[in-house]
Amino acid sequence: MQYFFVDESGDAGLTNQGSAYYVVAMVQLPNREPLVQLSALRDELYLSPNFEFHYYKMNSRQKDEFFQAVHPLAFRVRAAALIKSRLPLKSQSMSSTELATSLLVSLTLRASPLDIANDVLVLDSAPDSFVQSLRIQFTQAYQREGRERPFKKIVSSRSKYDDGLQLADMMAGAVRESIWENDSTYFRTFSNKVLDLWRADK
Numbered sequence: 405m406q407y408f409f410v411d412e413s414g415d416a417g418l419t420n421q422g423s424a425y426y427v428v429a430m431v432q433l434p435n436r437e438p439l440v441q442l443s444a445l446r447d448e449l450y451l452s453p454n455f456e457f458h459y460y461k462m463n464s465r466q467k468d469e470f471f472q473a474v475h476p477l478a479f480r481v482r483a484a485a486l487i488k489s490r491l492p493l494k495s496q497s498m499s500s501t502e503l504a505t506s507l508l509v510s511l512t513l514r515a516s517p518l519d520i521a522n523d524v525l526v527l528d529s530a531p532d533s534f535v536q537s538l539r540i541q542f543t544q545a546y547q548r549e550g551r552e553r554p555f556k557k558i559v560s561s562r563s564k565y566d567d568g569l570q571l572a573d574m575m576a577g578a579v580r581e582s583i584w585e586n587d588s589t590y591f592r593t594f595s596n597k598v599l600d601l602w603r604a605d606k
Contacts, residue, residue: 411572413577467574490606511600513551526569
């Protein structure tokens with residue numbers, strides 16, 4: 405059994421007040437144990453043991469040290485990215501929940517059944533209504549495809565206390581920066597671990 409941690413950069417809302425982009429990163433790890441690399445990094449940088457690694461709150465030195473620290477770590481990344489204005493007209497009326505769940509289901513479907521089946525999906529502070537909607541969409545999609553369910557359990561967790569979610573946040577931020585700011589400094593450090601980088605607006 406594997407664990408898949410999901411976090412995002414930007415927001416899934418399609419109103420003019422939201423971000424122009426939306427990125428979802430799914431990080432695969434073998435368990436939910438705290439990552440010793442992150443614990444050691446907090447000590448090295450003289451940070452609180454409860455410090456949360458968050459891409460947009462960290463300075464350049466912290467980011468440099470973070471991506472160097474996780475380089476030896478065994479993990480995989482799948483990500484989806486889109487510019488909202490490029491979505492098809494039929495998608496422009498979707499709610500934020502509909503867009504987020506649809507993108508996550510589609511990203512999962514792109515993986516082989518040999519890679520994702522009966523695993524655990526961990527979401528960042530997702531409300532019960534979102535989790536329920538996601539379960540329904542997964543069930544419907546996989547029944548249509550005649551595939552085994554990807555996740556036997558979908559749970560919500562707080563990123564402050566979950567290293568897997570913090571890792572997913574950092575991956576999402578680096579993917580966004582690589583695509584829209586044309587700066588792949590951090591993305592290159594884990595590009596060999598990326599199984600799928602899907603431009604969902606193309």
